[in-house]
Amino acid sequence: MKVFNTLSRQKEEFVPLQEGKVSMYVCGPTVYNLIHIGNARPMIVFDTARRYMEHKGYAVNYVSNFTDVDDKIIKKANEEGVEPSVISERYIEECKKDMKALNVKEATTHPKATEEIGGMIDMIQTLIDKDHAYVAQDGTVYYKTRSFKEYGKLSHKNLDDLRSGGRSLLVSGEDQKQDPLDFVLWKPKKEGEPYWESPWCEGRPGWHIECSVMSKKYLGEEIDIHAGGEDLIFPHHENEIAQSEAANGKEFAKYWLHNGFLNIDNKKMSKSLGNFFTVRDISEKYDLQVLRFFMLSAHYRSPLNFSADLMEAAKNGLDRIVTSVANLNYLLENAADGEAAEKEQTLLKEAEGYITKFDEAMDDDFNTADAVSAIFELVKFANTNASGASSKAFIQALKDEIVMLSDICGLIVDKKEEILDTEIEALIQERQEARKAKNFARADEIRDTLAAQGIILEDTREGVKWKRA
Ligand SMILES: [Zn+2]
Structure with a gap:
């Protein structure tokens, strides 16, 4: 089996680190809204890669994260006047529903950033100890990009080119950087934001550190495949490599796989162009199996054009x-x-x-x-x-x-x-009885079993109605 490795820009023979096993990390969505069809592409194509490797007999340990602390989540929480966790939990649930309807298998582990803060603090401390990171006066911790000699090896960018375009890398509020190329590992809290204690200041992690930490925790310091959309190559994946390899002293991932962009009628998908579709939008018109089939009709690295x-x-x-x-x-x-x-x-x-x-x-x-x-x-x-x-x-x-x-x-x-109508009705009947008996665990279990088969239940005055998704 050959895979195209973004690191070498070549197709390479796939040789796993451990015979018969594959460790695979796929960057997951930031959960502040329903997922859009661009989010669905990596989910579908890398799920298909996983299924194929399983078919070939590999035991695949598949990890995909949910980014549940982020500016967009906080913004939405403030708009609704709720805790950020209310927003992230809601959209994790919605994302899982869409994944089920797309027949994307559950990951072996779906870690959440907010549950891994301790590991992030440990890795940041290691980077400081190894002189790959420093603490600015306001408590922000920055990664010292130039300290990692191989920086740019994934995106094939060179530090001096980046430096000349460095102005664009300056972000307001990050004026205590020693070098415009440095990026944030930890930042101080702001009013109205969730925060955690740390040795440097009360605050929250930068985005990139979570994947380095979760990948290490659930898959080990060296993994076979790290994957995601090509928009993640720089800076996200480049920064993940800099963090993990500097902290662990080992090659982070052997193969880097990236899927191409999804365009709508040959244009970039954007809310301002009015061509923005969530997976849920598509489900109103099509069985989501059709969306899956559509995504697989192109090679995953090619750009894919979506049209009616x-x-x-x-x-x-x-x-x-x-x-x-x-x-x-x-x-x-x-x-x-x-x-x-x-x-x-x-x-x-x-x-x-x-x-x-x-x-x-x-x-x-x-x-x-x-x-x-x-x-x-x-x-x-x-x-x-x-x-x-x-x-x-x-x-x-x-x-x-x-x-x-x-x-x-x-x-x-x-x-x-597919499940037969009579079986569905029998299960609904059993669920009603479980609820009457206050056995909510069983009632929920039945609802989930039905949901897995694409059966949606609706409680109405006339009783429970159901339909196929
Ligand atoms: Zn990531």
Whole structure:
């Protein structure tokens, strides 16, 4: 398997640090609002990479953080007159709902910045002790960027070029920096902001330190893959490397993977242009499986253009696979039992070629665009060759192959596996009884089970109503 490493700007053979295991850190969202479709791209593409590696037999330890202390969260909290944690908790829950609907697997660990402050203070202290950081008079701790000789190795920027553009790196309130290139590790509290005790001042961490600390805590000092959107290469990931490698004295991550930008009708997505979409907006018009399919129709490193036409095309594409599987299910119900005939055996050998094609595409830096093409070819092959005269074994084998490849992409194409209406009603009934008996734990558990299947419950005067998401 080859992956494109931003560090070397080359495709490299993937060799994990420990045989059979992959440690992977993906920078997660700042939780001050519903996630937008740009946030969804890294979630979907790196979830697909994870699924593929799991399919290949790797045990993947996948960590993705929630940034829950940030200016935007504080601003929103002040607007609503609530604690910042009310905002962050609300949007973590909403984000998890969207991830579920996008069929993005839960991370092995989803750490939150506010729960890791102690580790951040420890790492900042180590950086001060090693003379990679200093405390300014007002208590701000800055990272001494020039002290890290390899600074710029990820973004391929050189310190002198950065220096000449250094003015733009000066931020108001950071006037006690020794060098414009230095960045904040810890900053003093301001009125109305959450803060923590520290050896330097009551305050809060800068943004970059959290990922260095959480990655170390949950995955170790050296990890296999660090990933995120390409907008994070500089300065976020560059700063993470400077922090982690200076503090730990080891290479932070072996492979750096970055997904390309998502544009809307060939323009940058922005609120001011009126082309800003949350994942929730899209869910009003489409099953979010369509959004997932759309994202996978391009290679993750390519820029991706979002438009109404392309979403329609994605919907039709996904429908083709779902319809083919439904057709195979129908044939299965009516097929005679029995082994695959000799001619069918030959055809199944041929069908394996599409699986090989899929694997080759995914082994080539997770080329989902070509992998999806291989699924389409397999679908076409199944549509052509499976008929009422086919054996059960033959139809089942074709169906299993389509479902397996789709599943690696996180696409649910076998609607038969979905929960039946009667099962839903039985669970709702049980939930009502649990509530009556004040067994709220069980009631919540049932609600979550249903939510996982995309069933939304609504309590009304007439009782509980439900719908499929
Ligand atoms: Zn990060």
